[in-house]
Amino acid sequence: MADGQVIGNIRHIYVGVRQESLVKFLVCVKQVPDSWAEKKLGADARLDRAGVDAVLNDLDEYAIEEALRICENSGGNGEGGEHSITLLSMGPDRATEAIRKGLSMGADNAILISDEALSGSDALATSLVLAKAIEASGAHIVLCGTESTDARMSVVPAMLAERLGWPQLTFAGELKIDAAANKVTIKRMTDEGIEEMEASLPCVVSVIEKINEPRYPSFKGIMAAKKKTIETRSLADVGVSGDQVGSASSWSAVVDSALRPPRSAGIKVVDEGNGGNELVSFLADKKIV
Amino acid sequence: MDPKSALDLLSIDHLLSDEERDIRDTVRKVVDDKVRPYVADWYEKGDLPARELAREFGKLGLLGMHLEGYGCAGTSATAYGLACMELEAGDSGLRSLVSVQGSLAMFAIWKFGSEEQKQQWLPGMASGEFIGCFGLTEADYGSNPSGMITHAKRDGKDWVLNGSKMWITNGPIADVAVVWAQTEDGIRGFVVPTKTKGFQANIIHKKLSLRASITGELVFTDLRLPEDAVLPGVVGLKGPMSSLNEARFGILYGTVGAARDCLEVATDYALSRIQFDRPIAAFQLTQEKLANMALEVQKGFLLAMHLGRLKDEEKLHPDQISLGKLNNVRMALEVARMSRTILAANGVTLEYPIMRHANNLESVLTYEGTSEIHLLTIGRALTGIQAFK
Ligand SMILES: Cc1cc2nc3c(=O)[nH]c(=O)nc-3n(C[C@H](O)[C@H](O)[C@H](O)COP(=O)(O)OP(=O)(O)OC[C@H]3O[C@@H](n4cnc5c(N)ncnc54)[C@H](O)[C@@H]3O)c2cc1C
Ligand SMILES: Cc1cc2nc3c(=O)[nH]c(=O)nc-3n(C[C@H](O)[C@H](O)[C@H](O)COP(=O)(O)OP(=O)(O)OC[C@H]3O[C@@H](n4cnc5c(N)ncnc54)[C@H](O)[C@@H]3O)c2cc1C
Numbered sequence: 001m002a003d004g005q006v007i008g009n010i011r012h013i014y015v016g017v018r019q020e021s022l023v024k025f026l027v028c029v030k031q032v033p034d035s036w037a038e039k040k041l042g043a044d045a046r047l048d049r050a051g052v053d054a055v056l057n058d059l060d061e062y063a064i065e066e067a068l069r070i071c072e073n074s075g076g077n078g079e080g081g082e083h084s085i086t087l088l089s090m091g092p093d094r095a096t097e098a099i100r101k102g103l104s105m106g107a108d109n110a111i112l113i114s115d116e117a118l119s120g121s122d123a124l125a126t127s128l129v130l131a132k133a134i135e136a137s138g139a140h141i142v143l144c145g146t147e148s149t150d151a152r153m154s155v156v157p158a159m160l161a162e163r164l165g166w167p168q169l170t171f172a173g174e175l176k177i178d179a180a181a182n183k184v185t186i187k188r189m190t191d192e193g194i195e196e197m198e199a200s201l202p203c204v205v206s207v208i209e210k211i212n213e214p215r216y217p218s219f220k221g222i223m224a225a226k227k228k229t230i231e232t233r234s235l236a237d238v239g240v241s242g243d244q245v246g247s248a249s250s251w252s253a254v255v256d257s258a259l260r261p262p263r264s265a266g267i268k269v270v271d272e273g274n275g276g277n278e279l280v281s282f283l284a285d286k287k288i289v
Numbered sequence: 290m291d292p293k294s295a296l297d298l299l300s301i302d303h304l305l306s307d308e309e310r311d312i313r314d315t316v317r318k319v320v321d322d323k324v325r326p327y328v329a330d331w332y333e334k335g336d337l338p339a340r341e342l343a344r345e346f347g348k349l350g351l352l353g354m355h356l357e358g359y360g361c362a363g364t365s366a367t368a369y370g371l372a373c374m375e376l377e378a379g380d381s382g383l384r385s386l387v388s389v390q391g392s393l394a395m396f397a398i399w400k401f402g403s404e405e406q407k408q409q410w411l412p413g414m415a416s417g418e419f420i421g422c423f424g425l426t427e428a429d430y431g432s433n434p435s436g437m438i439t440h441a442k443r444d445g446k447d448w449v450l451n452g453s454k455m456w457i458t459n460g461p462i463a464d465v466a467v468v469w470a471q472t473e474d475g476i477r478g479f480v481v482p483t484k485t486k487g488f489q490a491n492i493i494h495k496k497l498s499l500r501a502s503i504t505g506e507l508v509f510t511d512l513r514l515p516e517d518a519v520l521p522g523v524v525g526l527k528g529p530m531s532s533l534n535e536a537r538f539g540i541l542y543g544t545v546g547a548a549r550d551c552l553e554v555a556t557d558y559a560l561s562r563i564q565f566d567r568p569i570a571a572f573q574l575t576q577e578k579l580a581n582m583a584l585e586v587q588k589g590f591l592l593a594m595h596l597g598r599l600k601d602e603e604k605l606h607p608d609q610i611s612l613g614k615l616n617n618v619r620m621a622l623e624v625a626r627m628s629r630t631i632l633a634a635n636g637v638t639l640e641y642p643i644m645r646h647a648n649n650l651e652s653v654l655t656y657e658g659t660s661e662i663h664l665l666t667i668g669r670a671l672t673g674i675q676a677f678k
Contacts, residue, residue: 101311216315216318216349218348218350219312219350219354219364219368220362222311222312222315223308
């Protein structure tokens with residue numbers, strides 16, 4: 001689907017009115033190495049995650065915040081609330097730390113898919129596993145960050161939509177849900193203008209950082225998170241076999257990698273009347289102009 | 290070998306629960322985002338956007354965080370200490386704002402107030418909508434508050450308050466003041482809305498310490514209060530003293546934060562500052578300073594953790610708080626001064642936090658019981674002889 005080409009148009013993928021206003025949100029969250037930490041590739045050409053602080057992927061916080069705000073403005077979530085927010089993550093057991101942050105912000109519960117066989121999975125495998133879990137969850141809407149800060153492929157949301165056969169509303173800078181009218185609207189800010197898109201539920205939405213300002217988890221939230229459940233599932237639980245995932249069955253493999261060369265000293269141009277020419281010929285040499 | 294942060298050296302984080310670590314990390318993030326970029330300017334101007342900060346802190350649950358009910362978060366005492374540590378790593382002025390609000394004003398109402406007083410004030414104070422202050426010290430009665438001159442007299446059913454209080458943190462911006470005054474029955478606490486006729490607050494200018502904190506004088510002139518303005522739960526100095534114990538507990542953690550911040554800055558500086566063609570961190574004298582400071586900061590943190598655990602078990606004695614406050618303020622001051630020598634000339638500017646911490650800590654050494662009074666408290670505990678009266 002070439003979403004990026006429609007400017008100012010509204011696109012309908014319309015499936016009629018829903019009877020209920022309840023919305024089950026599912027937010028996909030990934031644990032990533034602290035974006036400030038220096039990242040290293042290990043001997044297996046995979047990111048060395050052991051020595052670095054792991055955090056909740058930045059943009060996923062925005063996705064959680066958006067779900068929380070929508071709920072707060074329309075009946076609430078959690079105990080006594082109308083809606084529900086579930087976090088879904090695929091990652092090692094340690095990913096519970098990042099999940100806990102999302103629960104502290106106010107999400108209701110979480111599912112962690114953790115399995116030795118998953119290590120080295122590429123984006124196709126990741127999306128397969130997540131999509132299976134989403135299907136089983138009964139979610140009405142899936143929110144994702146637009147990209148992770150570690151691998152930064154920006155493909156998982158689109159792959160999920162494709163696998164689920166759901167419409168995708170990606171790069172959302174604004175999100176509105178009218179559940180009873182079965183209508184989800186986003187605004188996507190592009191260099192050319194603002195695109196407004198519309199789809200029916202269920203659908204996949206990915207958000208950008210302009211959408212909101214995520215809250216800090218409150219102390220009450222932090223304490224309440226302890227009592228929320230994080231359900232850990234294996235591959236078998238999700239219904240995916242080990243040979244569909246992991247590095248061996250990935251479509252892409254990291255063949256080689258090299259460190260960025262150290263910075264070399266620049267060229268100093270002393271202006272003795274010919275500075276302009278020197279600059280232009282420098283830029284021309286580098287094929288910049 | 291990669292350099293280790295001073296606090297990783299002993300892995301003290303292992304003593305914290307996940308929840309305590311999450312709370313600590315959240316406060317650290319808030320301080321990084323909302324305080325660090327601006328605090329040097331506030332300090333230089335001698336001002337603080339206290340209301341905005343109070344609302345921000347209120348949203349987190351920082352205000353009165355270790356109290357139960359009435360909109361308070363109800364965390365452990367240790368978590369409260371850790372929050373103070375992060376705030377004071379930013380600036381002692383912020384920790385003061387939070388100490389006075391939560392441990393002094395809110396605590397006094399929470400512990401000694403009537404149900405109506407609690408309902409009226411605590412939820413708004415927890416959210417940061419109302420700012421509170423605590424008036425004990427007077428110009429002529431500091432270490433010896435029992436001699437205070439401020440008094441409240443009965444007039445029919447009402448109380449009439451006269452006198453003044455000095456050095457009152459948050460005083461000029463407060464919505465509500467907990468004021469301690471002499472009465473016929475002894476010293477009692479009053480909950481005074483600052484809008485009441487006869488209440489005046491004057492800002493104390495020209496401070497060279499705690500400049501990012503607003504300090505004032507409170508003056509009461511025939512200030513008339515209804516019968517139910519008095520805190521029913523306590524008579525005598527025990528009232529203010531038990532509140533002070535709460536705040537001192539926050540200080541014995543907070544000062545570890547100020548010291549840690551100095552040490553971190555000094556370590557970074559020592560690694561990047563080149564003299565005689567080497568980083569000054571390569572000189573043995575510098576390493577000695579860093580090692581000594583790391584030692585003291587960690588001992589102070591361990592002491593705080595020990596006292597925090599005792600407090601959570603409700604086994605913490607006031608003498609132990611005196612010991613903790615005395616040691617950790619003294620330690621932080623030493624660390625600030627030593628760090629300053631590593632930054633040398635750069636250390637005396639507001640470009641770096643060290644001199645700001647050092648100056649702040651002079652107030653912290655004095656308020657909530659001077660170091661001398663805490664020494665004498667420990668002396669009394671050891672000898673059974675009271676030397677300060
Ligand atoms: C250096 C490096 C290079 C890589 N190169 C490739 C490559 O070329 N091809 C390839 O197929 N794979 C590659 N991978 C693997 C890739 O990291 C994983 O497939 C990953 O699970 C999905 O990619 P992403 O993190 O880039 O997701 P993105 O598409 O950038 O993430 C967008 C959103 O999807 C959701 N999401 C993503 N991952 C998860 C998860 N595990 N759990 C829950 N939600 C999630 C989150 O909401 C996230 O914000 C690479 C990994 C690394 C570290
Ligand atoms: C920035 C700042 C904010 C403050 N905020 C508040 C507040 O919010 N509320 C409040 O009520 N107060 C507040 N105070 C006041 C503070 O608690 C007092 O300054 C403190 O109790 C000391 O009183 P003092 O300054 O009058 O010193 P004094 O009591 O006059 O002491 C002078 C010196 O004599 C020593 N000394 C006194 N008695 C003895 C003795 N018996 N034996 C040995 N040595 C002795 C002291 O230790 C000190 O070194 C604040 C002070 C400052 C600086």
